[in-house]
Amino acid sequence: MANFAFTMSVSPWPTGKKIVHLDLKGxxxxxxxxQKLIPLIARLGASGLLLEYEDTFPYEGDLKVLQVTDHPPYxxxxxxSIQDMAKSNGLEIIPLVQTFGHLEFVLKHREFWELREVGYILGTLNPHRENSVKLVLQIVRQVLELHPDIRFSAHWGR
Structure with missing residues (x-):
């Protein structure tokens, strides 16, 4: 068996923020x-983490139904702890909150069916329904309450 040795050089990153998107659903x-991944991401030169929780977020109250059921949510x-690890590694946290599009994790639940823009398509929220706006605000409020130190949040919409 041959031994191979090689060196790899990485050119410097261009200026600006380097954000790593962690899709935590599924x-x-x-x-x-x-605990291993976050320091590695920092060592590789990232400046922040874009966290997409969807159903892995520990929603409370009326939104508890949104939590994943085949394994525990965070x-x-x-x-x-994730925020503390990121901060201690110099990474900024940016929570990604789905708004009017990509809401399959919400609109698959019977109690939210009437909020679908098209009844048989479960990914898009109807923005013309009063309860749609209330739902989005409730989701955003819970995520922001658990991320008191953030400077930015991201959302996917239309």
Missing amino acids: APPRMSYM SREEIR
């Missing part, structure tokens, strides 16, 4: 993995 990383303590 198969969210465990905290033990995040706890409030885990969300705070």
Whole structure:
């Protein structure tokens, strides 16, 4: 078996922020993995993390139904821990909140069907319904309350 050795040089990043998008829905990383991943992302030169929680966020009250059911969502303590890890590694957190589009994780639930823009399409919220705006504000409020130190938030809409 041959031994290969090589060196890799990486040219400097261009100026500006380098944000890594972590899509946490579906198969969210465990905290033990995040403890390794976040420092690695920082060492590679990123300046921030764009966190897309969707159903892995620990929603409360009327929104609790949005939480994933086939595995536990992140706890409030885990969300705070992710923020602490990011901060200690010099990374800024930017929560990504779905608004009027890409809301499958919300509109698949029977209690929100009437908020779909088109009844058989579950990804788009009807912006003309009063409860649609209330729902989006409720989601954004809960995410922002658990991220008190953020300077930016991102949203996907239309």
